[in-house]
Amino acid sequence: MQISDLPYPDPGVPDARSGPRFLLWLGRGQLGGQLKSLCWGMLHFGGVAGLPYAVGLGVDAVVDREPNRLLLVGGLLVLIGVAISVGDAMLHRTAVTNWITAAARVQQLLARKTAELGSALTRRVAAGEVVAVSTGDVEKIGWFVEAVSRFLAAVFAIVLVCVGLVFYAPELGVVVAVGVPVIAVAALPLLPRATRRADVQREKAGRATELASDTVAGLRVLRGIGGEELFLGRYREASQEVRKAAVRSARMWALISAIQVVLPGLLLITVVWYGASLALDGRIAVGELVAAFSAVATLLYPLRHFEEIAMAYSFSRPSAQRAARVLSLTRTDPAERSVRAEPAVEPAAGGDLYDxxxxxxxxxxxxxxxVCGDPDLAGRLAERLGGHPMDEQGGDRDGDDAAGGEATDAPSVLLGGVALDDLELDTARRLVLVQDKDPVLLSGTLRELFDVPASGAVDSAAALAAAQCADVLDALLQSAPDGVDDPMDARITERGRSLSGGQRQRLALARSLVTDPEVLVLDEPTSAVDSHTEARIADGIAALRAGRTTVVLASSPLLLDRADRVVLVDGGTVAAVGTHRELLHREPRYRAVVTRETDEEQRLAGLGMTELEEVLTEIEESA
Incomplete structure (x- = not known):
């Protein structure tokens, strides 16, 4: 896989049972890239390992006054230099490729999971954690994946140096062969403590990121209530905790780095002292002493990769664990998924939607x-109608029901008698579209905004007209640069920040109308517009969606009066069904939600004339 081939046509199905399993799955998916990197690494480190012996041969040639042999050693040094240079360049190229491709694979998997779960993702995992996983954690995971091949190549070089030195200078080679493994494993007892400290640091950093993300998301509200300083103080405390944890973690890694420097230095001193005594006794040649000294000095470079692989794994393991936790989330319960066979057959057109x-x-x-008396319940019900099971906080199959009562085992929403959860995700999304009360507009032109999967039966002009977007088009055209005459070519800023809340809401509604799904679920689609515009939008939705199933969760009388059928949901279940006017006359609970009547107003509304006169008399006497 080359970087130019990204993104992957299919990133695959990850093993998300644990962080180490996820890292192993990533490594298996890049065996080709890992082998390339390993081969180039062996060439590079092999040249590094061969350099001391070439130097030793050159010294012996000088001592023995053999110019021809010295010339051959010079040619060997040139070859070794070319191998080191080419191997290093290609090792870096292939290792970075492994890093980027692994990171890209993880990002694709996270993006696919985000699209699969929709808004349910941020209710199961904090938004700050999702951001941390898709940014910093992805880099750490990629770091470990690319460090593996370089570490294996470094191990190859160390073994090559030790074995070669044993044959070249046996007395010194044995000392080096014994000392190098001790150096390699000397830092292992410190790794668990360093890992724990690094985990604490990342946990605190994740909390700070979540706090910052939540604060930014609610900045407008915080300014309205004067809570900026309060949350700024909380973030300062969180950031100081992150700093202290980072210092404690850095101290441990500094100690490990010091060990990786001190112990090789002691080995080098030992080899020089012992080798010098052997040379003075005539037991080894000067070239052998130089080769042994150069070999030990050369080993400092590959030995650093032991520290790097330890750090890479220590940092990537919790990152992989968090990524695996996000990737393991599903739309349905694992128990149901285990007993479910093939996806259900798509229901025939014209089926009822039933919860x-x-x-x-x-x-x-x-x-x-x-109509729901609880706005939170309305939002959760809208998601459920779209095939998203309500989570544990909001009530799901394994938790409390929507009314806060006993746990239930109700199946998912049925469309034409077929459970939406049993359908393929793409099929369910095509059949049922849910627009929540806070839809997102991405940056781009208006034409790109409406470039969504659609039936083709509704064009953008009709949808914009039904959503009463004439003033929105004028505003976009006025803010467009010179030369843009068509409002469809006008650009929308990120999240539509240049538009008012009502304008963003109407554009999102028009986008939903363009898709023309078999079932359209709208959660408070007109909460940010005035009553006159709301009435026209209600007429536009009713006209444009004629003959199509439309469900609107709202409490506005203007919308309710245009509906063919009004359902009151109270306490988590359907309490009454009828038209808007029928329910106003016969259902006090409905009237309380729609007209905002107090209990006293409802009691007075139900009194006869005689009883009302008595109440008024009592009020006058008490006054």
Whole structure:
């Protein structure tokens, strides 16, 4: 795999059972790249390992006054130099390629999982942690993947030097062969403590990132209530904890680095002292002493890779664990997934949408409005209607139900009698589209915004007209640079920040209308617009979606009055069904949500004339 071939056509199915298993899966997926890097690394480190022996041969040639042999040694040194240079360049190239491709694979997997889970992801995992996994953690995982081949090449060089020295200068070779393994494993007892300290540092850094992310997301609200200084103080405390943890972690890694410098230095002193005594006794030649000294000095370079691989694994293991935790999340329960066979057959067109948990029924081809007294329940119900099981915080199959009562085992929402969770994800997304109350607009032109999978039955002009976006088009055209005459070519800033909340909401609604799904679920689609615009939007939705199943979760009388059918959900189940006007007259709970009546106002509204006169008399007498 070359960098130019990215992204992967299919990043594969990861082994997300644990962090080490995920790292092993990544390594297996890049065997070709790892072998290339290992081969170039062996060439590079092999040249490094052969350099001391060539130097020793050259010294012997000088001592023995053999110019021809010295010339041959010079040619050998040139070859070794070329091997070191070429091997180093290609090792760096292939190692970086392994790093980038591994990071790209992880990012693709995270992006695919984000698209699969949708808004349910940030309710199962903190938004700050998702950001940390997709940025810093991805780099650390890639670091370990690319460090493996360089470490193996360094091990090859160390073995080559030790074995060669044993044959070249046996007395000194034995000393080196015994000392090098001791140096290599000397830092192992310190690694668990260093790893724990690094884990604490990353945990505190993750909390600080989550706090910063949440603070930025709610900055407008914090300014409104004067809470900026409070949260700034909290972030300062969190950042200081991160700093202290980083210093403690750095001290341990500094100690490990010191060991990797001191012990090889002691070995070098030992070899020089012992080798000098052997040379003075005539037991070894001067060239052998020089070769042994150069070999030990050369070993300092590959030995550093032992420290690097330890650090890389220490930092990448918790990162891989977090990535595996995100990648292991699913739309359905593992127990259901284990007993489920093939995906269900796509339901026939024109089926009703039914939620067994709440008892909500949205007849095919009808405009159904749903009223919930709890806004949070409305949002969770909208996601459930789109095939997303409600999480444990909001009530799911394994947790409390939407009403806060006993756990239930209700199946997923049914479309035409087929459970949405049993369908392929792409099929479920195509059949049912959910627009939440805070839709996101990505940067780009308006034409790109409407370039979404759609049936083709509804064009952008009709959707914009139904969503009452005429003033939005004018605003985009006015802010567009010179030469842009078509509002569809006007650019929208990131998240539509240059537009008002109502304008963003209407553009998102128009985008949803363009897709023309079989079932469209809208959660408070007009909460940010005025009543006159809201009334026209309600008429536009009813007209454009005629004959298609539409579910709107709202409490606005203007929207409810246009619906064919209104359902009141109270306490997590359907409490009443009828038209808007029918429910206003006969259902006090519905009237309380829609008209915002107090308990006293409802009691007075139910009194007859005689009873009302008595209440008024009591009020006058008490006054």
């Amino acid at each position: 067994p948990r709440t008892g909500l029924l949205a007849p095919a081809g009808r405009f159904t409005a749903v």
